[in-house]
Amino acid sequence: MPLKPKERMQIPRHDPIEQDPGCRIHNFAEVSEGFNVELASEEALRCLECNDPVCIEGCPVNVDIRSFIGLIYQKDYQGAINKIRESNYLPAICGRVCPQESLCEQVCLVGKKNEPLAIGKLERFVADYEIKSGNFTPPEVAESKGQSVAVVGSGPGGLTVSAELAQRGYDVTIFEALHEAGGVLKFGIPEFRLPKHIVDAEIDRVKALGVKIETNVIIGRTLTIDELFDDMGFEAVYLGTGAGSPRFLNIPGENLSDVYSASELLTRVNLMKAYKFPEYDTPLKLGNRIAVIGGGDVAMDAVRTSKRFDPEKAILLYRRSREEMPARAEEVHHAEEEGIEFHFLTNPVKIHGSEDGSVRSIECQKMELGEPDEQGRRRPVPIEDSNFIIDVDTVIVAIGQRPNPIIQQTTPGLKTSDWGTIIVDENGATSRVGIFAGGDISRGGATVIQAVADGKLASRSIDTYLTKKRAHKESVQT
Numbered sequence: 001m002p003l004k005p006k007e008r009m010q011i012p013r014h015d016p017i018e019q020d021p022g023c024r025i026h027n028f029a030e031v032s033e034g035f036n037v038e039l040a041s042e043e044a045l046r047c048l049e050c051n052d053p054v055c056i057e058g059c060p061v062n063v064d065i066r067s068f069i070g071l072i073y074q075k076d077y078q079g080a081i082n083k084i085r086e087s088n089y090l091p092a093i094c095g096r097v098c099p100q101e102s103l104c105e106q107v108c109l110v111g112k113k114n115e116p117l118a119i120g121k122l123e124r125f126v127a128d129y130e131i132k133s134g135n136f137t138p139p140e141v142a143e144s145k146g147q148s149v150a151v152v153g154s155g156p157g158g159l160t161v162s163a164e165l166a167q168r169g170y171d172v173t174i175f176e177a178l179h180e181a182g183g184v185l186k187f188g189i190p191e192f193r194l195p196k197h198i199v200d201a202e203i204d205r206v207k208a209l210g211v212k213i214e215t216n217v218i219i220g221r222t223l224t225i226d227e228l229f230d231d232m233g234f235e236a237v238y239l240g241t242g243a244g245s246p247r248f249l250n251i252p253g254e255n256l257s258d259v260y261s262a263s264e265l266l267t268r269v270n271l272m273k274a275y276k277f278p279e280y281d282t283p284l285k286l287g288n289r290i291a292v293i294g295g296g297d298v299a300m301d302a303v304r305t306s307k308r309f310d311p312e313k314a315i316l317l318y319r320r321s322r323e324e325m326p327a328r329a330e331e332v333h334h335a336e337e338e339g340i341e342f343h344f345l346t347n348p349v350k351i352h353g354s355e356d357g358s359v360r361s362i363e364c365q366k367m368e369l370g371e372p373d374e375q376g377r378r379r380p381v382p383i384e385d386s387n388f389i390i391d392v393d394t395v396i397v398a399i400g401q402r403p404n405p406i407i408q409q410t411t412p413g414l415k416t417s418d419w420g421t422i423i424v425d426e427n428g429a430t431s432r433v434g435i436f437a438g439g440d441i442s443r444g445g446a447t448v449i450q451a452v453a454d455g456k457l458a459s460r461s462i463d464t465y466l467t468k469k470r471a472h473k474e475s476v477q478t
Helices: 007-008 038-045 053-056 065-073 075-084 091-098 118-134 156-167 196-207 226-228 262-271 297-307 329-337 406-410 448-477
Strands: 032-034 148-152 171-173 212-214 236-239 259-261 289-293 313-317 342-343 345-351 360-374 378-382 388-391 395-398 435-437
Touching: 007 236, 032 118, 038 065, 038 118, 053 065, 065 075, 065 118, 075 091, 075 118, 091 196, 091 448, 148 156, 156 171, 156 196, 156 236, 156 448, 196 212, 226 236, 236 448, 259 262, 262 297, 262 395, 289 297, 297 313, 297 329, 297 395, 313 345, 360 395, 435 448
Parallel strands: 148 171, 148 236, 171 212, 236 435, 259 395, 289 313, 289 395, 313 342
Antiparallel strands: 345 360, 360 378, 360 388
């Protein structure tokens, strides 16, 4: 007989299988192996099957969590992944990198008295099960509507809007500036968190719907947005190019030779496989004492990546306390396990160099927390006469990114904010008719699941826009 809710509440949360920290800091293999069948079945048993599943509301794309977990309990793993894909076409990716702890799991009723259900780990389990079994069958695609859509950028938002529109019967082409599709999923997130073969598998799922992908095409240089409309005949465009231009602190010494942006480091390692040099011709010079500046997921990726190049010390400098860090708790925990040295309430003010232009040390100032800012986080306030020196030979800046301005500068009538982001309305529509946008290019900084949600919203808006356009054309012809 099924367990009663009270009995289910007593079952402890299960941990995934993971590499030992002492071993994994010497390789780029995935840290977590996820759940096996036994662990997934036992974790699924913890679900209370709530009459009002608030976890669904906590998911930005409203995955039917109760139903897919019920299918796992019934051992219908293919049914479970099909149920997820009704709402999210990138389950193997989101199951790994989505911040479930602050979304669906945060409102899980099991978490009121116990640890919440491991929803993300269960999502990953069924997605991986499908990949290993090779049982994927593409969803049905509607009859062609004879209208084409251009999607700029092949990150999570671009892949999502493409999959959604292709299923609705639109002819979709993705234009990617790099030589490989995947966007931030390929160049931004480390192999040990998101293996590239998983990204490729998800991209193949999108291509199976008939989506075409053109790489090495820089929109704004190779082609303009207006050329997509006027010369190539696309009737709508979705902009999902992300935010790839790094921000810097603008402190003395940032121009020294051993100072990197996190985006440069991660692109060299993830996309260009610098960790396999000389097998891959991408050298990367990192020292023995590496300091990473920042407290978000990118900073955590950068410092954990640096650790795998076997330095004597890899440290993270963050100007607020641990409680204010925006990075995922799981990533912070993994970093601590791996021996990363954290310096909280520490603000870099100058990078000192040697006569040859290399980094010698970083000067920091101690901080204390003041009143909350507009996001509710307490502001860091400098403590006078508290400067101190940390000996380092490499500095990596990971304090955020901004959108590349190429598209904005080459597309007349496209309104942008003071921060360079593209302004969109509640439907994801820009100031230019027929152009939609989402993800980092409109938000300035977003998670993968937020980009997926933006892609889903835009797909509905584009469908509505093109349906009206098609109806108008048909009425004129008759």
